[in-house]
Amino acid sequence: MAEGILYLSDDTFDETIQGSDKPVLVDFWAEWCGPCKMIAPVLEEIASEQGEQLQIAKLNVDDNPDAARRFGVLSIPTLILFRNGEVEKRLVGAKGKGQLLQELSDVLA
Amino acid sequence: MPDDVREVIIIGSGPAGLTAAVYAARANLHPLMIEGVDAGGQLMLTTEVENYPGFPEGILGPDMMARFREQAERFGTEFVTANVSKVDLSARPFSVWVDDEEHRSRAVIVSTGARARMLGLESEAQLLGHGVSTCATCDGFFFRDQEIAVVGGGDSALEEALFLTKFATKVTLIHRRAELRASKIMQDRAFANERIEFLWDSVVEDVLGDQTLSGLRVRNVKTDAVSELPVTGMFVAIGHFPNTNLFDGQLDRDDEGYVLTKGLAGETPATATNIEGVFACGDCVDHVYRQAVTAAGMGCQAAIDTERWLEAKAHEERSA
The missing domain is CATH 3.50.50.60 (FAD/NAD(P)-binding domain)
Known part of the structure; x- marks a missing residue:
């Protein structure tokens, strides 16, 4: 378990997203997904470098199918950015750190 | 230096x-x-x-x-x-x-x-991650008990189709010719799998659906007949x-x-x-x-x- 990353479940999802004073980027992932493994270290880096502005969270879709279903996740990795509990942005597929930081530049300003 | x-x-x-x-x-x-x-x-x-x-x-x-x-x-x-x-x-x-x-x-x-090559349709790009997938291993899970399609006729198409039968009730393989390019062993496995159906001589003309994929518009290249295939997922393996x-x-x-x-x-x-x-x-x-x-x-x-x-x-x- 990496530092600075929240591990969500179907039970804690809403509470965490609604209760966060920072924007939350949720990584919908699963063990059997190759590209999910590729982006894991990138998210860990972002969590440790940008933790003050952005909360990184992970949701295992295999163990927690409800949240994935509710947000219409049909491909992983999908990253959904929540601000004040609302979906602000969704990113599908593996991306590099530079590209991700650019996509997140609004909340990292 | x-x-x-x-x-x-x-x-x-x-x-x-x-x-x-x-x-x-x-x-x-x-x-x-x-x-x-x-x-x-x-x-x-x-x-x-x-x-x-x-x-x-x-x-x-x-x-x-x-x-x-x-x-x-x-x-x-x-x-x-x-x-x-x-x-x-x-x-x-x-x-x-x-x-x-x-x-x-x-x-x-x-x-x-x-x-992987994609079909190149605008609707395909719009529904990427909403039913259009480039990774059967990653996304097959989301199509449990649903009907989906795989486009292509080579080894990768059949491999994906076979893998997806673990989740989907029916996998329609859409191929533009009347025979497969895939290896004999993969063909045998695919033909023996009851969940796989074949749509020969056919190409996908449009990916349908607003928020998520609801079907494919398919044209038979021999007869020019156009039909709609109601599926919730499309996996592309065309080279x-x-x-x-x-x-x-x-x-x-x-x-x-x-x-x-x-x-x-x-x-x-x-x-x-x-x-x-x-x-x-x-x-x-x-x-x-x-x-x-x-x-x-x-x-x-x-x-x-x-x-x-x-x-x-x-x-x-x-x-x-």
Whole structure:
């Protein structure tokens, strides 16, 4: 378990997203997904470098199918950015750190 | 030469690049591998690999690539997990940039691989991640008890279709011809699977659905009859194109973009490109065999070609 990353479940999802004073980027992932493994270290880096502005969270879709279903996740990795509990942005597929930081530049300003 | 010039940079981290890294590292060339955002290459998107020698029980693609990487790392390969933004191969030492960071080396091994071709429809791009998928292994799970389609007629299409029958109640394979390109063993398996149906001589004209995919508009190329196939997922496996745009105007490539090497003309060193000191291997060169094991073999050739070339250059410099 990496530092600075929240591990969500179907039970804690809403509470965490609604209760966060920072924007939350949720990584919908699963063990059997190759590209999910590729982006894991990138998210860990972002969590440790940008933790003050952005909360990184992970949701295992295999163990927690409800949240994935509710947000219409049909491909992983999908990253959904929540601000004040609302979906602000969704990113599908593996991306590099530079590209991700650019996509997140609004909340990292 | 200044100290910051490396012996070799390897671009790309599939079986070709990582095998080249194992050999180059063992030859004390201290390779730097720029592995890309899609590190591990196409095998990261596959399930069971049953035709790589040495794994009689089969091995999952991502697990196999993790092992390749471990082996390359064990002998001292350094990794940068990012895409190369540009290269300058016009003068030696060569320059390879990752964003603003420049890396320089005496030799370069190009092993950037290939990626899956998409249909190229606007609606397909819009519904990517909402029913359109490029990775059956990743996304099959979301289509449990649903009806879905796979487009294509080769080994990868059948492999995906067979894998997806674990989840979907019905998988329709849409193929533009009346017979498959796939290997006999895959065809036998697919024909024997009750959950797979075949839609021959057909092409997808449009991907339907607003928020999520609800169906496909399919045209029969023989009769021109258009029909709608109600499915919630579409997986595309209609071939590949090489990741070689980075080398535009620098490396000689064929009409489809595959890097041309001496080996293709029956000459040696087989992996040499039109630029001295730049070697290429794997699926960015090979559009005929495209196997993990052939890519690995070519990666080995590229490392040996590189090592010999560097040695010859060093010898020249010493005698000059």
